[in-house]
Amino acid sequence: MKKLINDPADVVPEALRGMAAAHPELRVDHENRVVFRGDAPVRGKVGLVSGGGSGHEPMHAGFVGTGMLDAACAGEVFTSPVPDQVAAATQGVDGGAGVLHIVKNYTGDVMNFEMAAELAAAESDTEVVAVVVDDDVAVQNSLYTAGRRGVGVTVLLEKLAGAAAEEGRPLAEVAEIARRVNATGRSMGMALTSCTVPAAGRPTFDLPDDEMEIGIGIHGEPGRRRVPLAPAREVAEMLVEPVLSDLDMTGGDGVIAFVNGMGGTPLLELYLMYAEVVAVLEKAGVGVARNLVGSYMTSLDMAGCSVTLLRADDELLRLWDAPVRTPALRWGA
Amino acid sequence: MKKLINDPADVVPEALRGMAAAHPELRVDHENRVVFRGDAPVRGKVGLVSGGGSGHEPMHAGFVGTGMLDAACAGEVFTSPVPDQVAAATQGVDGGAGVLHIVKNYTGDVMNFEMAAELAAAESDTEVVAVVVDDDVAVQNSLYTAGRRGVGVTVLLEKLAGAAAEEGRPLAEVAEIARRVNATGRSMGMALTSCTVPAAGRPTFDLPDDEMEIGIGIHGEPGRRRVPLAPAREVAEMLVEPVLSDLDMTGGDGVIAFVNGMGGTPLLELYLMYAEVVAVLEKAGVGVARNLVGSYMTSLDMAGCSVTLLRADDELLRLWDAPVRTPALRWGA
Amino acid sequence: MTVVDAAGLTAWVHEFTRLVHEQRDALTQLDAAIGDADHGANLDRGTAAAVAALEAQAPEEPAAVLKTVATTLIKTVGGASGPLYGTFFLRAAGALDGDDGAAFATAVRAGYEGVVARGKAERGDKTMLDALGPACDALDEALGAGKPLDEALRLAADAAAQGRDATVPMVARKGRASYLGERSAGHQDPGATSATLLVEAAATALAGRG
Amino acid sequence: MTVVDAAGLTAWVHEFTRLVHEQRDALTQLDAAIGDADHGANLDRGTAAAVAALEAQAPEEPAAVLKTVATTLIKTVGGASGPLYGTFFLRAAGALDGDDGAAFATAVRAGYEGVVARGKAERGDKTMLDALGPACDALDEALGAGKPLDEALRLAADAAAQGRDATVPMVARKGRASYLGERSAGHQDPGATSATLLVEAAATALAGRG
């Protein structure tokens, strides 16, 4: 295992120390491993809390700031945070207007956030609403399974709901925007290589030099199928088509298109992929209203990418364009 | 070789197509492979042109925009652009106040920019001044060698000189700021893995699982020495100490500290490294005034990082804080 | 005879911790195949913290031992297994009433039912339930048939191991392995494996108590 | 007899292009060891473009052939070798005066001196100069001694190859390999290798012309 780390057990707290040093505008609670906006809680504003396992940087801590999250809880690598962390974050961002939990749909994340909400309800009268993100079309959605995973839409949702909260909208409206975003966005990912979890010390899966995994998650979970390596052009089709066939993206105001790198893929390739994604969308008659290209929701050092499409409307585009000022996403502010 | 590409020969033009699609605020000259500010040339403003081989994204095209570069020339992967490209860029950004060429000190880059300046001089009366960046302490500086390489300081220099140009300062002053930045900044890099040049199809060098290269460049050039893998704490010392012993960074207004990822290293590790770099600097009595942590000057898919320190003063800090609005660096605008 | 006291339960937790630490890499490798390669690290971190908490406090009440373990696991493990094992010990603590084998069996079944309630999975979904469920059944059955706790726990551990082995051919319907669909078949469930260690630890730690 | 005409020079460029294409991966691997793994791709791209340009234009003047090659290489190669090989052909074109072997030798030496001027390296720095320089010397010496061009070019090619081999033990002082310091020793210089192909191509393409 080749990583710029010290003891694998210390990766998360040590990286948080670096985040705190790099971003004095944020406040890091090292004991609870929560990254807060420097000015949290913001009076009268709905507080947005997200979090999850570490290893997906910049998500979530890199999205803490004006116009996006109020706090992010950092779990161990690929392990959801524990209820105490989420409870501390919830309390720390409660500005009197209630708190939105943004939870990616994984068994562990859902249960830990649920337990945190139970704790919060028992110990204070903060109103907490949870929105669960489940946008991964690689996974079958069914009441009898764990359901679809939460992946790329999470980034877009944190931006859009964050903008709504920043406007001073009430909790119910912010939650409803978040649910709408989740309902109209879908993602699909692929990997060229496995990632290596520091504590495990070796790649999660072996992938021959001439194969790739289609339909992977962001935790090094193997995908739905393994196929021969293919040119970017075909990879774009393999990712975009399942998304388009899951949800009608034509008409209206086009889509927000998000090409995301998994951590080990250079930006050169992501831009190239984006050109291919746009070509597939054009053929399908889907216009792109806004885009995001970069490594925003990673899986440690995995090489690969995911494509997220979100059907846009006037309001979502306005929220997208609203100022945001976080370590990883920043415009208009 | 596992990459999200089509034909290796088409990587650069195809990625530029993606950049153009992702950034409608820029103008891409696909024939010359030059990325321009959308509003170039800006009347009365010194034009900043940089460029180099591709494979270092976001550098340089990701730094085109308000407050930074006016144009970036994209050469083939790891191959400096040709004079025609640089000449086209120079002409396209000439707003009447002259043009600054920011050239990283590599034989090929220097010669191609020189020939472009000769072309420009022959064909127009645009005033062109070139500043050559040579900040890599891994390389001995001598009149009798190719001299130090241009690495991390380039990013800081493009930001700082860009801010000066945006303020409307004349060419001589912008060039003098650029030279000052080059004189007061130094860098050192390391690699955990080699990169793979698409056209070569296999890793440039082999590196055993338990070794790393210290003093690498950004083109997959092997480093000065190969040493056993070490914890991040020791890596930070190996990178910071040669920088500090090359140039006195104590006193004054502290440094701008830049921890840069080489393309295949996740942000989690970069933040962890930044914490270690700050610890080494603290021990050495060097304060950090500003910082930048991320993958800004990459070497394709290489895993590793570099550390750049720049001695700050009032003026440089003011220029650093000035608004910048580019795909990869953006604040205050 | 006092079969289940604070010392016995503490010994159980110690033994579970020892087994998890010993099997840490194996658990992680099982999780790498159909999950995210952290199950061993998660439980190792959590059980070590539980032992530390018990050492710091040394609760006198048997239920307090289980409650300390529960809250420590919930605070330190995270992921799916943290809330589930946490809930197991929390519900077991709440249901512990008495100090004989039957009381222990009741507590363990309450823990099992807590996991069902929290995780909303069923037996056959390829989860820790597939080891815990058969273990509870075997324990109840053996005690009901008048067997001593020793023997009952041994039978429970065997049942857990069988349940664990039976997860191999299953297609996962809950937890992270479910994302793999058919590809999850052919792999042993990590949670069922660690749950087997939990029952095994009880059989070892409480041996000779009845 | 007309030794050096447009057809002969075009044949030279074709043969160089063929050799570069054939040796493309080998040149890149040499560059991988002490540089950035692009020398083969760079020259392959440039020489193919030069051949295409010659085919599109088919210049009648010998100097125009060299000039077309020069500008095409400068426009398409980039890196260190683009300006250097470009300058080589540009200066050779400017110095070409006459159509015999001596004129060719003068042009080639002018090209070599152009490379020296552009790259500011010396022989012994482990660059293409270490092949080009000895080749020019051998060519001049052989022609001065009255040998026919054929034989002189063969001697020049041998001298280039010897010069190329002599780069192996050298510590690079110019170009990208110089960053390696002592570690550059033990590797053959890619530019000296491609320059040897250039001289070799002349010996082949101009064979039988005098």
Ligand SMILES: Nc1ncnc2c1ncn2[C@@H]1O[C@H](COP(=O)(O)OP(=O)(O)O)[C@@H](O)[C@H]1O
């Ligand atoms: N809904 C559930 N009910 C019961 N057990 C579950 C459920 N989901 C997952 N598990 C168990 O948890 C184990 C995985 O634990 P762990 O790896 O620590 O968590 P995570 O999946 O969050 O990484 C699985 O092997 C399975 O036995």
Ligand SMILES: Nc1ncnc2c1ncn2[C@@H]1O[C@H](COP(=O)(O)OP(=O)(O)O)[C@@H](O)[C@H]1O
């Ligand atoms: N200053 C110089 N003078 C002469 N030849 C040089 C000089 N610098 C580099 N070279 C030659 O160029 C070759 C490398 O060419 P190439 O790989 O195409 O360019 P780059 O180094 O820019 O990647 C070296 O092997 C060397 O022979």
Ligand SMILES: [Mg+2]
């Ligand atoms: Mg996990």
Ligand SMILES: [Mg+2]
């Ligand atoms: Mg090169």
Ligand SMILES: [Mg+2]
């Ligand atoms: Mg797991």
Ligand SMILES: [Mg+2]
């Ligand atoms: Mg090269």
